[in-house]
Amino acid sequence: MAPAITLAAEAPKLSAANTGFMLICSALVMLMTPGLAFFYGGMVRVKSTLNMLMMSFISLGIVTILWVLFGFSMAFGTDHGHVIGWTSDWLGLSGVDKAELWGTYNIPLLVFMVFQLMFAIITPALISGALADRVKFSAWALFITLWAIVVYFPVAHWVWGEGGWAFDMGVIDFAGGTAVHINAGAAALGVILVIGKRVGFKKDPMRPHSLPLVMLGAGLLWFGWFGFNAGSWLGNDDGVGSLMFVNTQVATGAAMLAWLAYEKIRHGAFTTLGAASGAVAGLVAITPSGGAVTPMGAIAVGAIAGAVCAMAVGLKYKFGYDDSLDVVGVHMVGGVIGSLLIGFFASGKGQSDVAGLFYGGGLTQFWKQCAGVFAVLAYSLVVSAILAFVLDKTLGMRVSEDEEVAGIDQAEHAETAYDFSGAGGGAARTTAVPAPVAAASKKVDA
DSSP states (O other): OOOOOOOOOOOOOOOHHHHHHHHHHHHHHHHHHHHHHHHHHHHSOGGGHHHHHHHHHHHHHHHHHHIIIIIHHHHHSSEETTTEEOOGGGGGGTTOOTTOBOTTSSSBHHHHHHHHHHHHHHHHHHHGGGGTTTBOHHHHHHHHHHHIIIIIHHHHHHHHSTTOHHHHHTOOOSSSIIIIIIHHHHHHHHHHHHHOOOTTTTTSOOOOSOHHHHHHHHHHHHHHHHHHHHGGGSSOSSSHHHHHHHHHHHHHHHHHHHHHHHHHHHHSOOOHHHHHHHHHHHHHHHHHHTTTSOHHHHHHHHHHHHHHHHHHTTHHHHHOOOOTTOHIIIIIHHHHHHHHTHHHHOBSSSSSSOBOGGGTOTTHHHHHHHHHHHHHHHHHHHHHHHHHHHHHHHTOSBOOHHHHHHOHHHHHHSOOSSOOTTTTOOSOOOSOOOHHHHHHHHHHHO
């Protein structure tokens, strides 16, 4: 008999297909931040449009630099105490070779780094919608700098970093229900409780100035979300990414229909703002759960999220907190719903063999999801409120009341979104003016 030959496990090799796929997904997620800017920008009054756009765009600059310098190391470096990561070779990416692979995956570490960077960018940008019309741009820039360091980077490690306490516990968050949406929504609530309401809240009309812009932003978000969700499997060798792609579409459609149905029953109309908001609520809810549920489960997740989030956005009027663009009602509530429903709808045939209550798995996973959801919610809310309080007492978070009433665009950016200077000129008059009218006009001019 020939002697047994023991073969060493074959090391992973770079996959050009998966690498290309992940680069495309990274670009799609990057597009979501400008999409969010348009979505939020259309929802505010005309005098706040540019400020709303800039509050998202500035995150592209600030968070990119922080992530490359040390943020990636804090989130995904070697675990320390189950709460933070750190790998000194990743500081400034100075010790990373272009061909170095990410762990046991067949994509470069640099590709994984830039994909996760896009998540880090959009998360603080999500917060901005709750603060429309009233926050100094310099204070906002400093807030997201500090928030990324003390909130987002650690929470990303808890949830996705190897050794993070939520990761080790088995909390399922496929693409960011806790780390992104609950994190941002709870932060938004913490900040608005500190800085207070807009001038005229619940008194003056604060309707969206451009619903077409809102719909454009929602469409870009929906499009980019396929990269956000499907790309989070880091390839598609086993079909899980394809399942997530399908579930993303299915849940979003179900949520939009549920939101519109609620609106029709409650308010008597199907609104475009409701359609856009419902779609986003579905995208948020399926983000943590889409790799664990079936398409039928995705319909349930989306429909529940659409209806509940539609109800939740009205809570600000009941409790008196001014969540300008419903970040709490859509992102925090939607993230909680999507994360907790994993405990009921996980099929055991998706990203793992974990089954929820409706598939014979009992409530074990549900309690794990609760631990992850409420720990992230509490941490983000408290720390964000503390950051806002300190900044408000030192630099001042809010513009003056006069600047807010006149328009934050002019006060903070010395610009306006639309130039109406030529709109009132009109064509040359061709109709003769009666003599008495002309004479009266001259007297008034005099």
